[in-house]
Amino acid sequence: MGKQATIDRVEERRAELETLAGELWENPELGLQEEESAERIVHTLEDRGFRVETGVGGMPTAFVGEIGTGSPCVGILGEYDALPGLSQEVSAVREPVENGRPGHGCGHNLLGTAGVGAVLALAEAIEAGTLEGTLRFYGCPAEEQLVGKVYMARDGAFDDLDAALTWHPSDLTRPTRDRSLALDSIVYRFEGESAHAAASPEAGRSALDAVQLLNTGVEYLREHVPEAARVHYSIQDGGDAPNVVPPSASVWYYVRSPERSQVEAISDWLDDIAEGAAIMTQTEVSRQYLTGCYDYRPNGTITDVITKNLHEVEPVAFAEEDRSFAEALQASLDPGEIDSSLEKLTDEDRAAVDGHAVYANPVEATNAGEAGGGSTDVGDVSWITPTGQFRATTYPVGTPGHTWQAVAANGSFGVKGMVFAAKVLAASAYDLLADPQLLGEAAAEFARTGNDYECSVPGGIEPPFDVWEQ
Numbered sequence: 001m002g003k004q005a006t007i008d009r010v011e012e013r014r015a016e017l018e019t020l021a022g023e024l025w026e027n028p029e030l031g032l033q034e035e036e037s038a039e040r041i042v043h044t045l046e047d048r049g050f051r052v053e054t055g056v057g058g059m060p061t062a063f064v065g066e067i068g069t070g071s072p073c074v075g076i077l078g079e080y081d082a083l084p085g086l087s088q089e090v091s092a093v094r095e096p097v098e099n100g101r102p103g104h105g106c107g108h109n110l111l112g113t114a115g116v117g118a119v120l121a122l123a124e125a126i127e128a129g130t131l132e133g134t135l136r137f138y139g140c141p142a143e144e145q146l147v148g149k150v151y152m153a154r155d156g157a158f159d160d161l162d163a164a165l166t167w168h169p170s171d172l173t174r175p176t177r178d179r180s181l182a183l184d185s186i187v188y189r190f191e192g193e194s195a196h197a198a199a200s201p202e203a204g205r206s207a208l209d210a211v212q213l214l215n216t217g218v219e220y221l222r223e224h225v226p227e228a229a230r231v232h233y234s235i236q237d238g239g240d241a242p243n244v245v246p247p248s249a250s251v252w253y254y255v256r257s258p259e260r261s262q263v264e265a266i267s268d269w270l271d272d273i274a275e276g277a278a279i280m281t282q283t284e285v286s287r288q289y290l291t292g293c294y295d296y297r298p299n300g301t302i303t304d305v306i307t308k309n310l311h312e313v314e315p316v317a318f319a320e321e322d323r324s325f326a327e328a329l330q331a332s333l334d335p336g337e338i339d340s341s342l343e344k345l346t347d348e349d350r351a352a353v354d355g356h357a358v359y360a361n362p363v364e365a366t367n368a369g370e371a372g373g374g375s376t377d378v379g380d381v382s383w384i385t386p387t388g389q390f391r392a393t394t395y396p397v398g399t400p401g402h403t404w405q406a407v408a409a410n411g412s413f414g415v416k417g418m419v420f421a422a423k424v425l426a427a428s429a430y431d432l433l434a435d436p437q438l439l440g441e442a443a444a445e446f447a448r449t450g451n452d453y454e455c456s457v458p459g460g461i462e463p464p465f466d467v468w469e470q
């Protein structure tokens with residue numbers, strides 16, 4: 001069963017894949033709570049003869065499905081978690097399905113499903129004996145909290161891979177050659193003494209004061225961190241009433257920078273500031289390290305394979321109704337968002353994309369080699385095995401992720417981009433499994449860039465199941 005026949009197998013499953021993506025979209029579940037989504041995918045793989053291990057990395061919603069045996073071993077990474085508060089109908093105006101409920105604003109309903117589509121097609125080529133080796137689907141929970149792959153990596157889940165592939169829903173189709181920021185996610189909790197804030201304030205010790213002083217200290221820290229570093233926080237608990245001195249308060253920090261070592265240095269300094277804030281307020285501080293991820297390091301060889309397939313697989317032919325819905329969604333965006341998406345493109349790509357509400361043809365990678373604004377736990381995988389990823393069009397040009405417009409698109413015409421992505425994943429994994437020389441080149445490149453990965457989460461720390469209750 002050749003490569004084209006494998007791609008055709010994805011096409012034959014289009015209806016099945018669109019149904020799966022739709023089911024995940026209609027039942028958006030937050031990170032580490034995505035039980036039904038994970039179960040649905042596990043059953044799909046088991047029905048098809050995959051051996052599935054669940055509970056990977058100590059997380060009930062993490063799993064690895066495997067088919068075939070021996071070397072080489074190629075993995076496709078999938079995600080299926082949603083974002084809080086983004087519930088949205090398939091509508092061009094803000095219209096939650098249910099106020100305050102989660103929504104698939106990052107398109108992980110599509111991300112996971114495309115990986116499933118690819119491995120189901122590739123499984124047939126393995127069973128037919130055309131491809132040799134082991135193929136895996138990694139069910140990675142809680143990407144939005146940068147948790148799933150980190151804890152799976154700590155468990156050694158990616159150690160014996162020869163290559164990993166993934167993709168991400170986006171406003172344009174392109175290979176990913178930019179890097180992401182390494183990150184630490186830490187909660188600081190302060191404990192003080194409650195007292196009547198007017199009658200006996202001298203008896204109180206305010207935990208909220210400590211949070212305020214920590215945050216103020218961080219404003220002075222900012223001057224002395226690398227320019228690309230980002231430090232941001234949200235106050236999880238700031239006390240209950242003005243007339244009660246807050247006996248407890250907590251703040252959740254993200255520290256990001258292009259290099260893992262920079263993140264660690266900033267986090268150490270943050271710990272010192274938190275200690276200082278506790279001393280100044282005569283409160284006690286405790287620190288909960290939730291997770292920490294590496295910067296994403298694209299493997300050039302794997303990304304070249306993906307790029308070739310992005311051009312070879314037939315692009316999505318969006319229908320007139322897709323275009324008009326995309327136009328209506330685009331009209332609700334800040335025009336600055338569309339400009340900033342176009343700005344990053346080459347002159348030629350910009351001229352081709354400009355004026356289209358939705359654009360399927362592949363464009364060149366943007367910001368190659370540069371560290372972008374976000375973080376992903378795919379970073380950890382890229383430090384363990386040669387890794388490549390791409391973006392595929394599932395929402396209108398200029399739509400930022402984590403928006404209601406992205407939810408609406410990912411629940412409608414985005415499924416067409418998902419099927420395209422499944423074909424590109426299948427084609428790229430096919431190339432790698434069929435050509436040991438390509439994997440050899442990827443491994444040589446990986447060895448040159450160094451592979452001194454050490455999971456940032458120490459042993460003994462449990463995955464942060466209470467992250468949404470922080």
Ligand SMILES: [Zn+2]
Nearest residue numbers: 106108143168
């Ligand atoms: Zn995402």
